[in-house]
Amino acid sequence: MAAANEAKTILDRLGVPAAAWGEGLPTRSPIDGSLGAPVRETGDIESVIARSATAFAAWKRLPAPRRGELVRLFGEELRAAKNDLAALVTLEAGKVTSEGLGEVQEMIDICDFAVGLSRQLYGLTLASERPGHHMRETWQPLGPVLVISAFNFPVAVWAWNACLALVCGDPVIWKPSEKTPMTALATQAIFERALTRFGDAPDGLSQVVIGGREAGETLAADARIPLVSATGSTRMGREVAQTVAARLGRSLLELGGNNAMIVAPSADLDLAVRAVAFSAVGTAGQRCTTLRRLFVHQSVAGQFAERLTKAYDSLPVGDPREPGVLVGPLIDEAAYDAFRASVDQGAKEGVLIVGGERLDRPGVYVKPALIGMGTAGQTDLVKHETFAPILYMFAYENFDEAIEMQNAVPQGLSSCVFTDSVREAEQFLSAWGSDCGIANVNIGPSGAEIGGAFGGEKDTGGGRESGSDAWKAYMRRQTQTVNFSRDLPLAQGVKFDV
Amino acid sequence: MAAANEAKTILDRLGVPAAAWGEGLPTRSPIDGSLGAPVRETGDIESVIARSATAFAAWKRLPAPRRGELVRLFGEELRAAKNDLAALVTLEAGKVTSEGLGEVQEMIDICDFAVGLSRQLYGLTLASERPGHHMRETWQPLGPVLVISAFNFPVAVWAWNACLALVCGDPVIWKPSEKTPMTALATQAIFERALTRFGDAPDGLSQVVIGGREAGETLAADARIPLVSATGSTRMGREVAQTVAARLGRSLLELGGNNAMIVAPSADLDLAVRAVAFSAVGTAGQRCTTLRRLFVHQSVAGQFAERLTKAYDSLPVGDPREPGVLVGPLIDEAAYDAFRASVDQGAKEGVLIVGGERLDRPGVYVKPALIGMGTAGQTDLVKHETFAPILYMFAYENFDEAIEMQNAVPQGLSSCVFTDSVREAEQFLSAWGSDCGIANVNIGPSGAEIGGAFGGEKDTGGGRESGSDAWKAYMRRQTQTVNFSRDLPLAQGVKFDV
Amino acid sequence: MAAANEAKTILDRLGVPAAAWGEGLPTRSPIDGSLGAPVRETGDIESVIARSATAFAAWKRLPAPRRGELVRLFGEELRAAKNDLAALVTLEAGKVTSEGLGEVQEMIDICDFAVGLSRQLYGLTLASERPGHHMRETWQPLGPVLVISAFNFPVAVWAWNACLALVCGDPVIWKPSEKTPMTALATQAIFERALTRFGDAPDGLSQVVIGGREAGETLAADARIPLVSATGSTRMGREVAQTVAARLGRSLLELGGNNAMIVAPSADLDLAVRAVAFSAVGTAGQRCTTLRRLFVHQSVAGQFAERLTKAYDSLPVGDPREPGVLVGPLIDEAAYDAFRASVDQGAKEGVLIVGGERLDRPGVYVKPALIGMGTAGQTDLVKHETFAPILYMFAYENFDEAIEMQNAVPQGLSSCVFTDSVREAEQFLSAWGSDCGIANVNIGPSGAEIGGAFGGEKDTGGGRESGSDAWKAYMRRQTQTVNFSRDLPLAQGVKFDV
C-alpha cells in the first residue's frame, strides 16, 4: 500500500471526520512520494478567529487546575494513541520510527509538565514601599494563540504551545505546515477525545486551519490574536514578526539554527562520533537543531574525521518504517535541490569527504554529506542553513578561536562542546562562551528535554517554548497594588495635596 | 533669568563639557518658552554603536556584583546631585518641584534595586530526565541596549533601563527626546562621576545620542543592538517595533495609555477625589499613566462630580518652581493644539464641566478640563490618548459594565478601582477584570513603585520595565545540559545507534 | 456486616497480603465500634531503616522525571481504586463518604502536582562576584523520610509527604496512627501496583511500620532518617521535635490548630453560616483545621447565632456511609471524654446554645456543640484544642480587637474572616493581621488546596507540606561554586599570598 494511503487508514481509525477531506491541500508521503486524498482547506478564517475569541471568554474563567485536567486527559489519549500518531509522523514527515515515537512522547511529557503548572502559574507578592499597601503580580490568560508549525516536528511543537496555552487559559488556532496536514488532523481528533471526556470546554477551544501562506498571513495580522507562535525558516519568521509588530502583538519565534559542535582534545571521541551521527543525520538533517558545523581540535581532527567517515559510510538510509534504518527521506524535491546545490558548492570550497549521493528509488533519499573545510573561514555557504544532512568540518587550533567561529553565524539556536576539561566546558557556558539559546556539554545540539526552555537568539528569533517559565509568553502580566489604609501616599515620596 | 538660562547654569555646575554645546537641537523651557543654547547633535552614530559593541566585550566579563558597584556609586552621585537634577527636570520638562524630586528619587530607588539584583540574576538548575546529566538555565549579558525616552520622564525611564542593563552586562545608548536633551546631558555627567570613582569600566559604556527621529531610526535598525527599549507614543512604537522586527531584534515598548478609574458606591470618596486630582492633572496630564477616563457609579456620580468640580476649580496652575503650584505648563504649542481640539470636541460630545481655558502668560498653561459624558458610550475621542489634562467622566450602572468599558479601548497600561468591596476589588484583579498591565485598588492609575514590573498590554506595547523580573529583557537566556556520564542517552527515549 | 469486617473485605480485594495480619494492633471501626482482625506489628525496625537507607542509594541516582513516572503511575492506581480506598477511610476513620472521596482526591491531586515538580526541583544559578566563576544552588535528595500520620487524615497526609519525597529522591517510612493501620496497608498495596508497573524501583522504597508510640520513637531517634514529618498533637510534636533536635535532624511538624473565624458586619451571612457548619462539624470536628472559635461582630451576632442554631439543629448525625449524613462518629471513647469535659466546662464558662448530647447507639456519636461566650475573654478552655465538634462563639466590637483575639492562642494553623470590606480583608492578610499559616477570606479555615503550602506557626509546629516550595524540606540544598579561571581570587577581596 502506498504510504499516503496507509496514513489515511490511520486517520480513519483515529476518527478524523469525513468532512475533513475535500478540495484543498494535497496529502503526500515523502517515503515514496505517493499522494493521498486532498484535505479540505479552511474557508472561513474569520469564523475561526471569532469562535476562538468567544471560547476565550469562557475558558479564561475556568480555574487553571480544571484547565489542567483537560490537558491531563489529552495526555492519557496520547498515550493510548501513541503508536498510531507516531506512525503517521513517520508516514507524513518521513521520520524513522523511534523518532516518531519520541515526538509523541514529547507531547506526552509536555502534558505532564503543563498539568503540574496548572496549580502554579506563579506570580509574586512583593514588598510595597507604602504603608497599608499590598503589591502583587498576577499572570492572567492572554487570549487566542496562533501556532504556526513546520513539517519537521509536525505535532510536538504544536503540543508544546497548545498544552501551555490551554493551561494558561488561551484557546489555540493551529496552522500546520502545508506539508503535514494529516498529522494535524489526527492530533485534533485525539484532542477531541479528551474534550469529550472533559465535558464543559467551550466550543472552538482548539481549531486547525488548513491552508497555505495566505491563511497564515490573515491569522497573523488579526489583532484578536495577541500571540503568534511561529516555527519555521528565518525568512518566514521575519515576515511574521513584522506583521505582528505592526499591530503591536506578541511573537514567539523559533526559526533557523546553524548549530555547531566543538570537539576538544580531551573529548570522549566515542561519544562524540555517536553524537555527531545522531545530530547531523537524524531526521535526515531536517531538525532546527541539526548539527551543521563541526570544529575539531587539530590534534584529533585526523582520527576524528576517519571515525566519522566510517560511521557515515555505514549509515542505513531508506524507508523510515524499516527497523534499523536511521536516515529517512528528505521532505520533497525542493529540499533535494537545496541539498544538491550546497553539497556541490561545498565540494568546491572544501572537500566532500563522504556522502552526497541520491539513492535511486521513489522519494528523496540522500546519503548525508560530510564536507571537510580544513582551517578555512566560514563562507556564506556555511553561514546559511541548508535544511538537509550536510556537515561542514573544520579544524581549530585554540579554544577561544573555536568559540568565536561557533558564534560567527547569524543564527543562535543550539551549540555544544565535547570536552572533559572543566575550564573549557565552563567557559563554553559562560558570558564569553556560546551565544546560543542552547549550549550542551558532551551532548549533541539536538534532542532537548521538555523541562528546559527551548529556543535561540539572533536570527533564531528569540522565542522560548516548552519548559522553565516559557508559559509566561502565553499570559498577561498584571502588577497590582491594593491600598487598604485610610491614606493616599504616593510612591517616591511625591506630595500632591489638593 | 529666563528658565532656559537657569538650566544652563546647572548644567555647567554638573560639569557638562563645553563640547556638548553647538549646532544641533535647540534647548527650551516650557516654563516660559525661553530658548537656550543649542546642543550639539551626535554626528557619527556608527562610532557610537561600534564603541558600545567594544564596551560590551569587556563589560560582560566583569562579574555582575562588580557591575553593580558602578550602579551603587551612581546612586550615591544621584543622591548628591538630587536637587540639581530635579531642578533641571522642572526647567526642561515643566514638572512641579515635588514631581521633579520624585523622578530623581525613582532613579535612586532603581539603583538600590539593581545593586541587589547584581548578586542574583537568578537562572535555574533543573531536574534532567537523563541519568548523569545536569540541566541549568543561565542568563547572560545581551549586548548594547538602545533606550529611546520621552520628554515627560526625561531621566527616570532611562535610569530604569540603564541601571538594569548595566548590571546585566549591557552598555547603553541613550536617545533622549528632542525636547529634553539637557536633562540627558546632566544625567550623563553625573554618571561619569560614578565612572571615575569606579575605575575600570570600558569606554563607551553609556553614551548619549543627541538627535532627531532619523538618529533613532538609524540606531533601531542596527543589528548590533539586540534590544531597543522605547517609550513614547503608540505611533512611534509601532514604527520601532517593525524596524526591530525586520532584523529579528528585541523590542521593549512602553507606549500610550488611556487609563481609567472606576468609583464604586462603597468607595472612600475623599481618597478618590484626591486620587483623581493627582492622576488626572499631575504633570499637567502628560504622564503615560495619567487618568483619562472616569467611571462613577450612578448612585454617587452627582456628589462626586460636585466635589471634583470644586477640586478642579481650586487647582493652582502656574510656574512649576513656585511652592504650592500643582499644575505646570504643557510641553509646547503642539500639545496645546491637541488639548484645544479635544476639549472642544469633548464639549460637543458631552458637557465641559470645568476647565479648558488657557492662561494668558508665556508658556502653555491650561486649566485641566473635566468633561461629563453621562452614560454615553466611548467615542473615538475618548478612545484616543490626548497627552494633556482632560478627564472624561461617565456614570455606570453595574460593575461588570464598568469593567467592560474600562477595557474597551485599544490601550492597556493602567487602571484602578475605588471600592471597599472585596468582591468588586478582587473581580477587578481577576482574569475577567481589568485587562491592563497595572491594576490598582484605592490608588490612582499613576505613580508606580519601582519594585513592580511597569508596562501594559495591547497598544501599550507589552513591555515591562523596572522591578520584578523585568531584568530578563536585558539578558540572553541559555539552556545548558551537561552530560557527565559515559553514555549518550537521548531525550524522550529516542534510540539512534550507529 | 460489622464495619470492621467490611473493611477487611476491601483490604483483601486491594491485595493486602495475608502476612499483614497477625498479632499486633487491633483494627476497629468507629462507625459501630466493631473490632476486626489484628494487624501484625512490625518487629524489626532496624531492618526497615537499613532497607530504606539502601533504597536511597539507588533511588537518588534515578533522574527525577523518572521518579515522577512512579508517582504518575501511583496516581493512576489511586484513580482506579478511589472508591475502595475512600470507603476504607470512612470505615476506619469514620468520615462521611464525600469526605472520604475528597481525601483520596487529595492524594490524586498531589500526584499530579509532584509529577510536574519532577521536571523542576528548581535550584538557582547566581551571579558570582569573582571573575571566571560560576555559582549555583542545587537541591539534592535528602535520604529516608519518616512520615508519622494521624488518624483523621489517614491517607492524604502520607501522600502529601510521600509523593514529594519520592520525586525528590527519598524513600519513605510510614508510621500511621495506631487507630488507622488498615488504610495504611491498603495504600501500600495500591502503591505496590504502581511499583510493579514501574519496574526498576529499589526494594524498600516505601515501607509501613505498624506499631505504637515506641516504634515511632525508635524511628524518630535514628540518624539515618534525616527528615521526620509528623502530624498530630502538639504534645506529640514537642517530643518528636526534641528527639530529632538531639541528633540535629530535620523536623516537619503539623500539630494542633485552634482555628477562628471573624464574621464582620458586611459578611455574606449565608456563606458564613455554611462555612461555619462545614468547618466546625465536618469530620466531626476532628480536623486540625476545624473551626473552634467564632468572633461575630456585635451588630450581627444575634441573628448569626440564630441562624447557626437552626443549622446545628438540623445537622444529620449518624452512620457516615449513609447518604445525607454530614456528621459521623468520634474516633473513640477517649475523644468522647474530652468532648464531654470541654462541653461541660464550656457550659459553665458560657452558655451551651445547642448540641453536646451523645446519641444512644454503638460508636461515639455526638451532636456538635455551640457554646456562646458573649464578650468574655478567652479562657484556658478556649485556648486549648479539644479534638471534637465544639465551637465557642464570641461577639466583638471592633476589628482590631477581633484580630487580636484570633491571634491570642498558642496555636497558629488556620484562620478566616467573612467580610466584604477590602480594608478588613487586606488588614487580616497583612503583617498586622492573622498570625496563622493559613488565612482565608470568605472561606472557612478548613479544606485547603494542595497547591498551597499547608501548615502553621507557633504551637502548630512551623512545618509546611504539599504545594508551593514545600518540596524543599525533602531535599538538601547545596551551594556550588566552580572556578574555571586560572586564578584563585578570594571573596570580599581578601588577599592571602603564600
Add this chain to the structure above:
Amino acid sequence: MAAANEAKTILDRLGVPAAAWGEGLPTRSPIDGSLGAPVRETGDIESVIARSATAFAAWKRLPAPRRGELVRLFGEELRAAKNDLAALVTLEAGKVTSEGLGEVQEMIDICDFAVGLSRQLYGLTLASERPGHHMRETWQPLGPVLVISAFNFPVAVWAWNACLALVCGDPVIWKPSEKTPMTALATQAIFERALTRFGDAPDGLSQVVIGGREAGETLAADARIPLVSATGSTRMGREVAQTVAARLGRSLLELGGNNAMIVAPSADLDLAVRAVAFSAVGTAGQRCTTLRRLFVHQSVAGQFAERLTKAYDSLPVGDPREPGVLVGPLIDEAAYDAFRASVDQGAKEGVLIVGGERLDRPGVYVKPALIGMGTAGQTDLVKHETFAPILYMFAYENFDEAIEMQNAVPQGLSSCVFTDSVREAEQFLSAWGSDCGIANVNIGPSGAEIGGAFGGEKDTGGGRESGSDAWKAYMRRQTQTVNFSRDLPLAQGVKFDV
C-alpha cells in the same frame, strides 16, 4: 600599647558609651594575651526581650523598603568605619588585617544585598482550583530574632542575620561570644549612627546582650523569640536545638565543619597548593569552613605533599597586625590544648610532616600542622573537628572512594575538589557527590560569597544564612485564599450542604 588597650581606644572613637564598661566579662586580645577593661554584663534579660517584642509591633508595620533604608544607612556607616572595625576584629579575634577587612566587607555586602531584598521578599500568587478564588502566599515578619555568634566571625555572622532580619521586619537580640564582646559593642555603636540618621525606628530594634552561657540559655528558651540563629560548636548547637524545640520555636544552626578537599590527577597543582594554604591555615584554622582533610590522588600525592610542605615551611606566623603575616594567634590556651592533643595523637596515627610547634611569645602562636595519614581510614581523631590549623592528608586511588571518604564524617558543611575533569567535577556536584551544604570546584572550602546560601547538613545543623532565599527563615509564611464569588465550593470537590 597592649593590644587590649588599643582596642579600647577604637571603641571610644566609635562612641561606645562609658556605661558599657563595668563589672562583667573580661576583654582580652589573643595577640598578646593582654586584658582590657571588663565589659558590663547585661543584667535584665527580661527587659531586653520585652523591649524587642514591643519594637516588633512597630517595626513590622513599616514598609520593607523603608526598613531597607535603615540597612542602607548602616552600610554607609560601615563603609565609613571599615578600618576601625576591621582593626578591632584583628585585635579581639586575632585575624590578620586583610581578613579583618574582608569580614567588614562581608557586612557591607550583605547590607547591599538586603537593601535589594527589601523591595522583593517575594511570595507567590497561585492558581486556585476554585472558581472566583484567588490564592496567594505571603511572607510576614516573624518576631524578635536571637543571634548567637562565635568568636571567629565576631561581626560578619551577626550582620548576615541582622541585615536580613531587619529588612524582614524583625528586631534583633545579639548574644556575642564571651570572647569577643568589644567588636559587638563597636558594631552596635556603628548601627546606632545609622539609627540616628534613619529617625523613626522603634527603641530596642537591635540589642546586645553581654553575658555567658546562661544568658544564652535564658534567651533561647523564651517563646517570645520565634527564631534562634546560633553559630558555634555542634555541642552548643545540639543544646540550643533541643531548648528551642521544646517550645516549638525555630532554630537556624551553623555548627561545626570538617571540610575536605580532593585533589585529582588533572588538578592545577599551583592553584591547589595556594587553596590549601589559605583554607587550612587562614584565621589560624579557626573557621568553620577551614580545610581539615585532604585527599590527594596517589599519582600526585608525593609531589603535592612536597610542595605543601614547602609552603607550610614558609608560612609567616605572628602578630596579625604586621604586614605579610598570614597566620595569627589561636584564640586562647584552651584552643592550644586541643591543638596540642590532636597533633600529638595525629603524630601517632600518622606522620607529622611539618608544623605543630608553639612559638615562644605572648599569646598562643603555633605553626600549622600537616599530618600525613597515607591510605589509612579516617579515625575518630580525623572525624572530630579540632578548631585549630591541623590538616590530615590522605592518598586515594579512585574518585568514588575519595567522595565516599569526604562524606564519611558527621559534619556536612563545606567541601571541594580540584580537578579539570568535567566528569569528576560534575559527579562531585551531583546527587551522588559531596553531601555538604557547600561544594566547590577549584576553590578551597573556605571563603563564601554572601550571594549564596551558607550552611551545611548533618551535624552542621542544617541552617542556611546570607544569600539565596535564606531570608525566608526570618519570616512567617502565610497561605491566603480569597473567595470573591457568591458560592462556597470546597477543595477536592467535597460536598457538604447544610
